Amino acid sequence: MKKIEVNKLTKVFGPHPKQGLKLLKDGKKKDEILADTGMTVGVNQASFSVEPGEIFVIMGLSGSGKSTLIRLINRLIEPTDGEVIIDGENITKMDKQSLIETRRKKLGMVFQKFGLLPHRNVLQNVAYGLELQNVSKQEREERAKKTLIDVGLQGYEDSMPSQLSGGMQQRVGLARALTNDPDILLMDEAFSALDPIIRTEMQDELLKLQHRLNKTVLFITHDLDEALKLGDRIAIMKDGQIVQIGTAEQILENPANDYVSQFVKDVDRSKILEASHVMKKPKVLTTDKDGPNMAIRKMEEVGASSIFVVDRDDNFQGLLTIDDAIRSHKEHLPITEMLRDDVHTTAPNTPLDDLIGIAADTKYPIAVVEEGVLCGIISRVSILSGLVLGKEKDNEGATS
Amino acid sequence: MNYFQLPLEEWTNTFVDGWLIPTTSGLFDQISEWIAAFINGVTDLLIMIPPEIITILLVLLAWKTAGKGVAVFTLIGCFYLGSVALWPESMQTLAIVLVSTLISVIFGVPIGILSAMNSVVDRIVKPILDFMQTLPIFVYLIPAILLFGLGGVPAVIATFVFAAPPAVRMTNLGIKQVPEEVVEASRAFGSTPKQLLFKVQLPLAIPTIMAGVNQTIMLALSMAVVASMIGAPGLGDTVLTGISTVNVGLGLTGGLGIVVIAIILDRITQGLGKKL
Ligand SMILES: Nc1ncnc2c1ncn2[C@@H]1O[C@H](COP(=O)(O)OP(=O)(O)OP(=O)(O)O)[C@@H](O)[C@H]1O
Ligand SMILES: [Mg+2]
Numbered sequence: 301m302k303k304i305e306v307n308k309l310t311k312v313f314g315p316h317p318k319q320g321l322k323l324l325k326d327g328k329k330k331d332e333i334l335a336d337t338g339m340t341v342g343v344n345q346a347s348f349s350v351e352p353g354e355i356f357v358i359m360g361l362s363g364s365g366k367s368t369l370i371r372l373i374n375r376l377i378e379p380t381d382g383e384v385i386i387d388g389e390n391i392t393k394m395d396k397q398s399l400i401e402t403r404r405k406k407l408g409m410v411f412q413k414f415g416l417l418p419h420r421n422v423l424q425n426v427a428y429g430l431e432l433q434n435v436s437k438q439e440r441e442e443r444a445k446k447t448l449i450d451v452g453l454q455g456y457e458d459s460m461p462s463q464l465s466g467g468m469q470q471r472v473g474l475a476r477a478l479t480n481d482p483d484i485l486l487m488d489e490a491f492s493a494l495d496p497i498i499r500t501e502m503q504d505e506l507l508k509l510q511h512r513l514n515k516t517v518l519f520i521t522h523d524l525d526e527a528l529k530l531g532d533r534i535a536i537m538k539d540g541q542i543v544q545i546g547t548a549e550q551i552l553e554n555p556a557n558d559y560v561s562q563f564v565k566d567v568d569r570s571k572i573l574e575a576s577h578v579m580k581k582p583k584v585l586t587t588d589k590d591g592p593n594m595a596i597r598k599m600e601e602v603g604a605s606s607i608f609v610v611d612r613d614d615n616f617q618g619l620l621t622i623d624d625a626i627r628s629h630k631e632h633l634p635i636t637e638m639l640r641d642d643v644h645t646t647a648p649n650t651p652l653d654d655l656i657g658i659a660a661d662t663k664y665p666i667a668v669v670e671e672g673v674l675c676g677i678i679s680r681v682s683i684l685s686g687l688v689l690g691k692e693k694d695n696e697g698a699t700s
Numbered sequence: 701m702n703y704f705q706l707p708l709e710e711w712t713n714t715f716v717d718g719w720l721i722p723t724t725s726g727l728f729d730q731i732s733e734w735i736a737a738f739i740n741g742v743t744d745l746l747i748m749i750p751p752e753i754i755t756i757l758l759v760l761l762a763w764k765t766a767g768k769g770v771a772v773f774t775l776i777g778c779f780y781l782g783s784v785a786l787w788p789e790s791m792q793t794l795a796i797v798l799v800s801t802l803i804s805v806i807f808g809v810p811i812g813i814l815s816a817m818n819s820v821v822d823r824i825v826k827p828i829l830d831f832m833q834t835l836p837i838f839v840y841l842i843p844a845i846l847l848f849g850l851g852g853v854p855a856v857i858a859t860f861v862f863a864a865p866p867a868v869r870m871t872n873l874g875i876k877q878v879p880e881e882v883v884e885a886s887r888a889f890g891s892t893p894k895q896l897l898f899k900v901q902l903p904l905a906i907p908t909i910m911a912g913v914n915q916t917i918m919l920a921l922s923m924a925v926v927a928s929m930i931g932a933p934g935l936g937d938t939v940l941t942g943i944s945t946v947n948v949g950l951g952l953t954g955g956l957g958i959v960v961i962a963i964i965l966d967r968i969t970q971g972l973g974k975k976l
Binding site for chain 1 (some may be wrong): 879881882884885886887888889890891892895899900903904
């Protein structure tokens with residue numbers, strides 16, 4: 301089942317939103333409606349869906365309706381029309397009490413300007429969501445302390461938000477959203493107010509947390525680099541409409557229109573495309589529970605002649621080929637002894653450029669590993685095709 | 701400019717004498733009784749407690765909230781009130797100020813909250829406040845006497861009319877000043893409107909509300925002389941006697957007493973606003 305489903309979601313700001321909606325349905329544009337009626341179109345019939353565990357990025361220029369869209373999801377802004385369905389429940393039709401319940405249990409939110417409670421210390425801020433649910437003081441502070449450790453802020457429990465740097469304040473914001481243990485994180489330009497180094501750090505942290513906690517993330521940004529880095533899929537908005545939805549590769553390779561091309565034109569593909577952009581989630585073998593039989597079955601399933609092996613904590617162990625798996629089966633050897641470690645590994649943020657050489661001389665996929673954990677694999681084909689297709693496009697651009 | 705006759709005077713008198721007083725006198729008698737009991741209780745208490753003890757309490761309060769300088773001033777001020785033999789009058793004035801302020805806060809803060817949350821209430825309340833603040837005092841002194849008789853009660857009512865608006869306005873302002881993103885964050889995590897009010901909006905509005913309470917107290921004190929015109933006892937009465945007997949010395953002695961109380965209360969409430 302989809303985690304979030306958004307159907308024809310629309311918001312018109314102004315005294316007669318229904319009239320604005322009718323004009324939109326007749327195909328009028330945002331600026332026409334503003335000129336004719338004085339009403340502002342925030343979001344225009346947006347539809348998309350988000351898979352469980354996916355990071356879905358919404359990108360667009362200032363005023364394109366990103367903040368409005370994300371606030372329609374948890375109804376901080378009431379929609380004019382359309383529906384939002386979360387876990388099969390229609391948010392737009394909910395009564396007040398169920399809506400409050402859903403916000404408490406399922407939706408965490410992180411804000412561009414942090415939105416911390418200035419009169420409360422870090423611990424009380426992080427425990428705020430649980431406090432609203434009347435969780436006992438002891439339990440909520442215990443849980444808040446745990447999330448503070450997760451975001452690297454232990455020891456700051458008693459600090460006031462104003463005493464912290466921007467980056468630390470946003471860690472508090474993130475911890476506050478995580479303490480409720482919601483399935484979904486709504487992040488509105490969560491890192492835009494931070495300076496570049498802290499920003500990169502927070503992005504990496506988010507990816508790590510997401511990998512570990514497997515949250516569904518709806519992430520808003522106006523920054524393409526950030527979108528490419530974080531997004532499993534990216535939606536591009538213009539004037540309240542979603543103009544394209546796709547993976548980083550799809551959007552770079554086939555921009556739906558000029559607006560999207562404008563967005564992506566300055567991207568030097570081989571530089572901007574990092575290992576994490578083209579890697580795929582591999583089928584893996586787990587050392588503790590899977591034996592050679594399982595290995596052979598899994599390889600059969602995906603039609604591959606080798607499989608990557610991890611331990612229970614996703615730590616990368618090595619590669620098992622089909623021949624070795626069969627030998628292990630026949631000679632009753634544990635698969636851990638058959639692993640090849642001559643596989644190439646790389647960090648998620650390695651530029652594709654640097655991988656070209658490796659891709660040319662290895663016959664196995666490249667493993668993307670971060671702090672020992674296997675995040676994904678990259679096949680030789682995807683590196684080369686990505687680069688070649690990109691080069692062709694650039695050349696066309698140069699000659700025409 | 702007398703193009704048509706507007707018998708406002710006649711209408712008002714008919715309304716007040718023919719309807720307002722007969723139909724509501726029971727209600728007003730009741731209110732009057734409550735307020736009188738309240739004022740008497742507070743006055744009796746303040747007069748019963750030995751001046752030395754009140755002085756010590758005030759000095760400690762001043763020290764805690766506003767620091768050493770104000771504590772010293774409070775001590776000197778209390779000695780002054782005692783040495784010019786105006787201690788009982790001071791306590792009477794203090795009682796009326798405290799009661800008026802309390803009533804102003806009890807009504808003013810909730811109305812301020814409502815008007816900050818609801819634009820319809822806001823649109824109704826604003827002109828009423830303007831009216832309360834700009835209407836010349838003596839215009840409502842007369843109906844106040846008619847409805848509540850002479851003495852402390854109409855004084856408290858008149859003081860309330862004059863001094864309550866800042867409490868309403870500053871509460872409204874304080875709540876509206878709470879940053880939008882903080883309110884938004886609270887709602888996003890599933891706060892009910894009540895939780896939002898008590899956990900976020902009110903705590904963040906407290907300094908502004910206290911500034912309003914401070915203004916209310918100052919305005920209430922500035923009404924002391926007027927209040928004595930309609931029979932309220934206290935320092936205002938001393939000043940009035942000074943004026944009517946052309947006794948400049950007495951007028952000044954009483955007037956200084958009001959100033960001393962004003963400064964003490966002002967500094968203490970300001971300090972309190974910063975502490976909270
Ligand atoms: N409360 C409101 N009343 C009227 N118009 C609004 C309101 N909120 C947003 N808008 C309008 O809706 C449109 C979308 O605004 P929104 O804040 O969603 O854009 P955004 O993509 O988040 O921009 P930014 O990158 O600047 O945050 C804009 O034209 C904006 O002026
Ligand atoms: Mg925005």
